[in-house]
Amino acid sequence: MLAVQRTDPVSFHAEGPVWSDSWGGLRWVDMFAGDVLSLDGDTIHRRHVGPIAAALRPRQRGGAVIALERGFALEDASGRIERLGDLWENPGIRMNEGGCDPDGRFYCGSMAYDQRPGAGVLHRLDPDGTVTPVLRNLTISNGLEWSPDGSLAYFNDTLSGRVAVLDYSPERGLTGLRTFVAIPPEAGFPDGLTVDREGAVWVALYRGSAVRRYTPAGLLDGIVEVAAQNVTACTFGGPGLDQLFITTSRENLQPGQDPLAGSVFVADVGVAGLPVRQFFG
Numbered sequence: 001m002l003a004v005q006r007t008d009p010v011s012f013h014a015e016g017p018v019w020s021d022s023w024g025g026l027r028w029v030d031m032f033a034g035d036v037l038s039l040d041g042d043t044i045h046r047r048h049v050g051p052i053a054a055a056l057r058p059r060q061r062g063g064a065v066i067a068l069e070r071g072f073a074l075e076d077a078s079g080r081i082e083r084l085g086d087l088w089e090n091p092g093i094r095m096n097e098g099g100c101d102p103d104g105r106f107y108c109g110s111m112a113y114d115q116r117p118g119a120g121v122l123h124r125l126d127p128d129g130t131v132t133p134v135l136r137n138l139t140i141s142n143g144l145e146w147s148p149d150g151s152l153a154y155f156n157d158t159l160s161g162r163v164a165v166l167d168y169s170p171e172r173g174l175t176g177l178r179t180f181v182a183i184p185p186e187a188g189f190p191d192g193l194t195v196d197r198e199g200a201v202w203v204a205l206y207r208g209s210a211v212r213r214y215t216p217a218g219l220l221d222g223i224v225e226v227a228a229q230n231v232t233a234c235t236f237g238g239p240g241l242d243q244l245f246i247t248t249s250r251e252n253l254q255p256g257q258d259p260l261a262g263s264v265f266v267a268d269v270g271v272a273g274l275p276v277r278q279f280f281g
Helices: none
Strands: 014-020 025-030 035-040 043-048 055-058 064-067 071-075 081-086 093-100 106-112 120-125 131-138 141-146 152-157 162-169 173-182 189-195 201-206 210-214 220-225 230-237 243-249 264-268
Touching (some): 014 055, 014 230, 025 055, 025 230, 025 243, 055 093, 064 106, 106 131, 106 141, 120 141, 131 173, 152 173, 152 189, 210 230
Parallel strands (some): 093 141, 141 189, 189 230
Antiparallel strands (some): 014 025, 014 243, 055 064, 064 071, 071 081, 093 106, 106 120, 141 152, 152 162, 189 201, 201 210
16 A cells, blocks of 8 residues: 655654644644644644654643653643743753553653663653653654553654553553564664554554554554655544554655655555544643
């Protein structure tokens, strides 16, 4: 299956697509520009939020929770943004990717700009504003999403070449990190991911020009080909949540190389996704 180009190559490093009816459809980030983008028909709106815009999810009360370079921010229903303050001082570390758990807590993982092994931490923002580190010694924290029943979470530490799975409960949080599937290096590196209503896991492959679908048992069950090399993330959207939106990046590319990189693509994949989980703060 081949994904269709949905936007022009409007981003340098498009990441973190999210569909929410509460904000009118699709949003994603142009990470290193520090911008949040939204799609209104064929019109793209862009809003600058900081030096880095890493990830976002809708808030239950309206607006969004946003991961910035070194911490979190809250957007209210009117669009006003409140920055919650930096979590660290090291300018060599930034936020990268995240998601919300079934209990309304928002997670985002950090990484070193130079991709130094072990420098990353997965942080959890609770609705009361408390921030807790939940996984340490990560390199490129990526792709966090839960199974339909909320008992499992899928997570990528990109350079490890594996998609991991963890057990989840409200009391204990994320435990039992283990391999779900191993991605062969020639296929690319696991970046963002999402989960459909059947519990299958869709994995974006950086340098792999594809998104792969794996069954809950970890069996490869489908490939969506993308006309750009650096595929960064994917999410389900559209009125029936039955379209797979895919972001791509121009990172590490030369001018004129891979001309469609930085575009958003879309594919009709014959299965629907889950409504986005919201932040309760």
